[in-house]
Amino acid sequence: MDHRSTVQDAPPTSLAVLEERARARPEAFGRTSLIVCESLVRIYQSEGIEVQALQGLDLLVEEGELVAVVGASGSGKSTLLSVLSGLDVPTAGNVRVAEWDLMTMTARERVEYRRSTVGFVWQQTARNLVPYLTAKENVELPMSLAGRPRQQRRTEAAALLDVLGVAYCADRRPGQMSGGEQQRVAIAVGLANSPRVLFADEPTGELDTATSNDVLEAMRSVNRELGTTVVVVTHDPSVSDHVQRTVEIRDGRTSSEVLRRTATRDDGTEHEVAEEFAVLDRAGRIQLPQEYRETLDLVGRVRLTLEQSHVAVRRGQDAAETDDASSDAHRTGHGRRAR
Numbered sequence: 001m002d003h004r005s006t007v008q009d010a011p012p013t014s015l016a017v018l019e020e021r022a023r024a025r026p027e028a029f030g031r032t033s034l035i036v037c038e039s040l041v042r043i044y045q046s047e048g049i050e051v052q053a054l055q056g057l058d059l060l061v062e063e064g065e066l067v068a069v070v071g072a073s074g075s076g077k078s079t080l081l082s083v084l085s086g087l088d089v090p091t092a093g094n095v096r097v098a099e100w101d102l103m104t105m106t107a108r109e110r111v112e113y114r115r116s117t118v119g120f121v122w123q124q125t126a127r128n129l130v131p132y133l134t135a136k137e138n139v140e141l142p143m144s145l146a147g148r149p150r151q152q153r154r155t156e157a158a159a160l161l162d163v164l165g166v167a168y169c170a171d172r173r174p175g176q177m178s179g180g181e182q183q184r185v186a187i188a189v190g191l192a193n194s195p196r197v198l199f200a201d202e203p204t205g206e207l208d209t210a211t212s213n214d215v216l217e218a219m220r221s222v223n224r225e226l227g228t229t230v231v232v233v234t235h236d237p238s239v240s241d242h243v244q245r246t247v248e249i250r251d252g253r254t255s256s257e258v259l260r261r262t263a264t265r266d267d268g269t270e271h272e273v274a275e276e277f278a279v280l281d282r283a284g285r286i287q288l289p290q291e292y293r294e295t296l297d298l299v300g301r302v303r304l305t306l307e308q309s310h311v312a313v314r315r316g317q318d319a320a321e322t323d324d325a326s327s328d329a330h331r332t333g334h335g336r337r338a339r
């Protein structure tokens with residue numbers, strides 16, 4: 001065997017290995033997660049103008065999590081929830097909830113998915129409840145559509161209203177309840193058929209701060225006591241005080257996450273810590289916070305260098321730093337240009 005044939009033989013082998021790895025990868029991304037959004041794109045066309053509401057969004061939610069999704073108005077939160085609740089189909093990407101592939105399911109499967117797997121609470125209190133039915137009857141309605149026996153409906157509706165702290169509203173119609181009570185009843189309606197996930201789009205948008213806190217705490221008890229996975233969308237960043245994980249969407253993409261955990265001090269006492277992380281997407285992109293960019297005047301081309309334990313981002317146009325950066329880049333062999 002001469003040298004040339006070895007060289008010619010080598011590429012097919014490594015190509016096969018690479019292909020195998022590429023095939024294995026989509027499996028690995030979120031394989032054990034309950035909700036998987038991968039590079040989701042949703043483009044709206046209206047009056048000849050194209051709006052990119054989701055621009056390659058990645059999100060994983062594990063079974064049993066309570067996650068808040070925050071973001072400014074227009075950042076794509078409602079679009080994401082319409083996709084996850086099966087009301088809308090994205091332009092591109094992959095999205096799965098439990099065993100349902102939301103990109104490819106048929107209209108019939110969509111109905112079944114919405115009936116069995118997910119529950120919703122909308123911002124408009126009026127959209128959640130039938131005005132001429134009592135709280136109890138509102139909660140029982142989806143149960144009877146699912147064909148559950150009467151006695152079971154009664155018991156379960158009463159139990160749900162109890163978990164949400166609105167048992168006393170059972171015989172009232174929406175018009176006889178406050179906004180916060182209506183939203184808590186709405187959560188009970190969303191949970192009527194024991195969904196795997198409860199989605200709520202700005203459920204506190206029409207409420208004052210104190211009432212909002214009640215509703216968020218109600219979501220928390222649902223998550224804790226019934227074990228339901230909850231995804232709540234809001235423009236109110238203070239929601240992160242109530243949940244363990246807050247995901248921020250900016251321009252149709254997940255940009256950062258705040259995680260809360262209980263840490264132990266040296267003296268053994270416990271305290272809550274909230275840590276903010278930037279999110280590295282599947283294509284390797286991260287968003288640099290605006291204040292970092294402004295402080296260091298990072299615009300346009302920047303230099304990335306791989307250091308021993310971190311990656312440095314430097315101004316591209318600065319001559320002194322350029323020398324510095326290029327010698328680092330040379331040393332590590334990982335100098336990159338980035339836009």
Ligand SMILES: Nc1ncnc2c1ncn2[C@@H]1O[C@H](COP(=O)(O)OP(=O)(O)O)[C@@H](O)[C@H]1O
Pocket residue numbers: 044045046051052053071072073074075076077078079080
């Ligand atoms: N049906 C639609 N047609 C055209 N543009 C839309 C439609 N729905 C939403 N958009 C646009 O998509 C972007 C994201 O909207 P949305 O998901 O409602 O954001 P959020 O809920 O975070 O306020 C906005 O620019 C919005 O104007």
Ligand SMILES: [Mg+2]
Pocket residue numbers: 077078079202
């Ligand atoms: Mg919205």
